[in-house]
Amino acid sequence: MGNFNRQIGRNRALWAGATPLIIYRENPKSNERGYNDVTVLDKQPYDETLHSYIKGADAASADINKIVRSAYGSQTEYQNLSTEAIAEWHTWNNELQRGTLVPPGMSIKDAVFVPNGNISLSISAVLPAWELACIDGMEKAGNKDTQLATRIPRHVEIAVQKGLQSFVDPFQRERRGEHNTGVLDTTGGMAVADKACRFALHKARNLGAKFIFGKEAGYMKELCYEDSKVIGVKTRDGKSHAAELTVLACGGWTPVLLPELDGLCEAIAGSVILFKIPRQSPLWERLAEGGLYGFPRDENRWFKVGYRGTKYTNPLRQGDGNERSTPVTRWSAAEQDGNISTGEDFTSFPQQAHQVLIEFLNEYLAGLSEEGIDIALTRVCWYTDTFDNHYFVDRVPNRQGLMVATGGSGHAFKYLPNIGNWIVDIMEGVGMDRSAVQAWKWRFVGGPTNDLMEGIGDSRALQNICLLKEVSLQNKAKAKL
Numbered sequence: 001m002g003n004f005n006r007q008i009g010r011n012r013a014l015w016a017g018a019t020p021l022i023i024y025r026e027n028p029k030s031n032e033r034g035y036n037d038v039t040v041l042d043k044q045p046y047d048e049t050l051h052s053y054i055k056g057a058d059a060a061s062a063d064i065n066k067i068v069r070s071a072y073g074s075q076t077e078y079q080n081l082s083t084e085a086i087a088e089w090h091t092w093n094n095e096l097q098r099g100t101l102v103p104p105g106m107s108i109k110d111a112v113f114v115p116n117g118n119i120s121l122s123i124s125a126v127l128p129a130w131e132l133a134c135i136d137g138m139e140k141a142g143n144k145d146t147q148l149a150t151r152i153p154r155h156v157e158i159a160v161q162k163g164l165q166s167f168v169d170p171f172q173r174e175r176r177g178e179h180n181t182g183v184l185d186t187t188g189g190m191a192v193a194d195k196a197c198r199f200a201l202h203k204a205r206n207l208g209a210k211f212i213f214g215k216e217a218g219y220m221k222e223l224c225y226e227d228s229k230v231i232g233v234k235t236r237d238g239k240s241h242a243a244e245l246t247v248l249a250c251g252g253w254t255p256v257l258l259p260e261l262d263g264l265c266e267a268i269a270g271s272v273i274l275f276k277i278p279r280q281s282p283l284w285e286r287l288a289e290g291g292l293y294g295f296p297r298d299e300n301r302w303f304k305v306g307y308r309g310t311k312y313t314n315p316l317r318q319g320d321g322n323e324r325s326t327p328v329t330r331w332s333a334a335e336q337d338g339n340i341s342t343g344e345d346f347t348s349f350p351q352q353a354h355q356v357l358i359e360f361l362n363e364y365l366a367g368l369s370e371e372g373i374d375i376a377l378t379r380v381c382w383y384t385d386t387f388d389n390h391y392f393v394d395r396v397p398n399r400q401g402l403m404v405a406t407g408g409s410g411h412a413f414k415y416l417p418n419i420g421n422w423i424v425d426i427m428e429g430v431g432m433d434r435s436a437v438q439a440w441k442w443r444f445v446g447g448p449t450n451d452l453m454e455g456i457g458d459s460r461a462l463q464n465i466c467l468l469k470e471v472s473l474q475n476k477a478k479a480k481l
Helices: 019-023 076-097 129-140 153-161 193-206 251-257 351-364 366-370 419-428 435-440
Strands: 011-015 037-042 066-068 118-122 147-149 181-185 189-191 210-213 220-226 229-235 240-242 245-248 265-276 302-312 315-317 323-325 334-336 340-342 375-386 392-395 402-406 467-470 478-480
Touching (some): 066 076, 129 147, 129 181, 245 419, 251 265, 251 375, 251 402, 265 351, 302 375, 315 334, 351 366, 392 419, 392 435, 402 419, 419 435
Parallel strands (some): 011 037, 011 245, 245 402
Antiparallel strands (some): 066 189, 118 181, 147 181, 265 375, 315 323
């Protein structure tokens, strides 16, 4: 579509979960770079749902909490990015607590990051090579004794000195005569995801970014073209939004909207169950300690545990005849070509994920079942896997005026405070020789890869697995055939 009335300044039209919030984020850098006309489009009514999955938001970023970790084995580009992000998370907390920037409905008592560390455990008798590489990588970066191995006595003593002894063997495996092998990352913790998104939204608005939300006004119907150049988007309400550069940052919905990502990215789902812990329960205090079982419970009594051992897909034939995995959630049906609703909302839960989770919980957190605390809510959480687990942040080949920022591969939210600067650098061609930027550029499949786009024949497809319409910690689930 042509003949747009172009807006003055450097305009950006963006659509989707957490990523758009962070492209226009830090003062005074945004103004220094000249981005004085930025528009973010999103189909979610975030001013109403407050980025809460419980209230109907279904992006992966709409969550209670997310892991923040530093170490990345030999992938030092992500390790360095994590170190940078954690410093910014602390800055955001300080802004809140000083009252410098407090979003509506939040207070100076809130935090968007909890630095309670996190532990990665294995049933192996020896530390896996990945964990050894994590320790080595952090030490080489000058972060000695921040990654504490549970089977190295000196590391255990350091944990005791830091008051973290309960984190070293959270499941009391040594007392059972079982291997307790893992690494405690003392630099990390968890992001309070929904509040973090609200904070980022408030920060961006204060810097002048415009947000258009909703299933009509904020819902991208199609890209707009002038000859072969992308010059903006048209939304469901019939309005056109002009842009010098349009960025698709749509989380798990991106591959359907951008067919050029076929074979490179795919929407896949992890499995999540939530409990509501009674305040009078003995588990109330026990589960307040971060790092024990999944995530700590929050102030609203929610306790979350997730499983990503199997990543599920939902192949749907699109308008061009190709099958692409398409998100379907409790709150929204799958959409052909990102715009045509098909079928119903999805409230079932994969039987295999249910079995793995309840076996783990009944062994290591039997108090839930003993107290009659059952599963309150389930979720399949959609995000985008890439073939090599690196992000895609680049201009789209042969589509002038279009950029993509996607492929979080389950490890992107921790960078909420800092990745925006990197995305803008790539927009401007700044620092393109950095290893992370090189890893994120547009590329094609090569070397070890994840299995993507196996279509309706995929054993992980929701159409091919046993789904449960009701779930219980008591293992009395009812199957949906």
